[in-house]
Amino acid sequence: MKENLNDLQAFVMVARERSFTRAAAQLGMSRSALSHAMLALEARLGVRLLTRTTRSVSTTEAGARLLATLVPRLDDIEQALGSLSALRDKPAGTVRITAHDHAIVNFLWPRLRPLLRQYPDIQIEFSVDYAFTDIAAERFDAGVRVGDRVDKDMIAVRIAPELRMAVAGSPGYLEGRAHPTLPQDLTDHCCINLRLPTHGGLYAWDFEKDGQELNVRVTGQTVFNNTFLMLQAALDGMGLAFVPYDLVRPHVETGRLVSLLEDWCPVFPGYHLYYANRRQISPALALVIDALRYQEGQDKERTSGSPYAVP
Incomplete structure (x- = not known):
């Protein structure tokens, strides 16, 4: 059975590489030995699996069917053996x-x-x-x-x-200022920006309501590349922040922050x-x-x- 399984694995390698030379190198055996093994496999099965030319090797119809059957099963066997090895190894x-x-x-x-x-x-x-x-x-x-x-x-x-987002500001910052009722109103406010590392630009705040999506580019005195520092700046009265709602909620409950534009804030x-x-x-x-x-x-x-x- 071991010999038959080795021949089947060798057949898959030849079919994938489309070359006895490359497949033999992958398997660590000579080209001649691999060719004889494939001839013996075809003889045992009583059907031709490979079409050989001077330049390449391809599967016959029977070979293609065998390949489609073998690949997932051999992969399952390899995965199962790998899992057993992982159980043996100490996690480190x-x-x-x-x-x-x-x-x-x-x-x-x-x-x-x-x-x-x-x-x-x-x-x-x-x-x-x-x-x-x-x-x-x-x-x-x-x-x-x-x-x-x-x-x-x-x-x-x-x-x-x-992940639900929120726009929030401190009561001190909002005192004497009109609360935004639409995302566009944020352009009249001092906002705390996030610098994105990918292109170096500032993050445009995303909003959505009733299928309408809006991106608003805001301005302000501060730019961070850290969510928690943006939240702290909002708590310090430096403007409005756009951060995950779970960070805002406890401060809203204690009155240190006010949540705004809740019906526009997206859920990701x-x-x-x-x-x-x-x-x-x-x-x-x-x-x-x-x-x-x-x-x-x-x-x-x-x-x-x-x-x-x-x-």
Whole structure:
């Protein structure tokens, strides 16, 4: 059975490479030995699988059907063997994650903190970034972004509920000023801007109501690249901020902030963890993914404000 499985794996390699020479190099065997193995396989099956020319190799109709049947099954076997190896290996090593600071504070850190205590040989490195980072190029194991739209060679796993945004300002700032009733009214206000790293531009605030979408470019005296510092500036009376509602809510409840344009503030798909589409991932990353995977009702809106805000 082992010999037959090896021949089937060799056939798949030849069919994929369309070359005995390249397939033999991949399999670590001679071209002659590979050719004889394929002839023996065809003889046992009683059907021709490959069409050979002086320049290339292609599958016959029978070969194409066999290839379509074999590939998913061989992949399943390889994945199962890889999973057994992962169970044998002790979870250890560093998992590098790039994410929005709000996602780290509210979702990643609360769930991964117990994991680190349970597995002392695992290290997690967080890197705060607002861009959709190329995790392969930047040597990250995973990244976090809003929504599940990722490149086709990536896998996205939901880790948080829907993300609701809010416009908020302090009573002190709003005193003597007209409250905005439409997104366009924000141009008459001092707003706290967010600098995006991707192109270096300022984030245009997104609004939506009854199917109408608006983008408003605001101005003000302050620009940050950190959500919590934007919230702190709003608490300090420096203008209006556009930040996740779960950060605003506790301050609205205590009267330190006023929530504005609530019927225009959008709701975005929740945070998703994305990682490379590999059949076998490290045991440490597998544990991180399982710990972060979102289940409906798992997280209620948090009642704590910014960790940097003065009580």
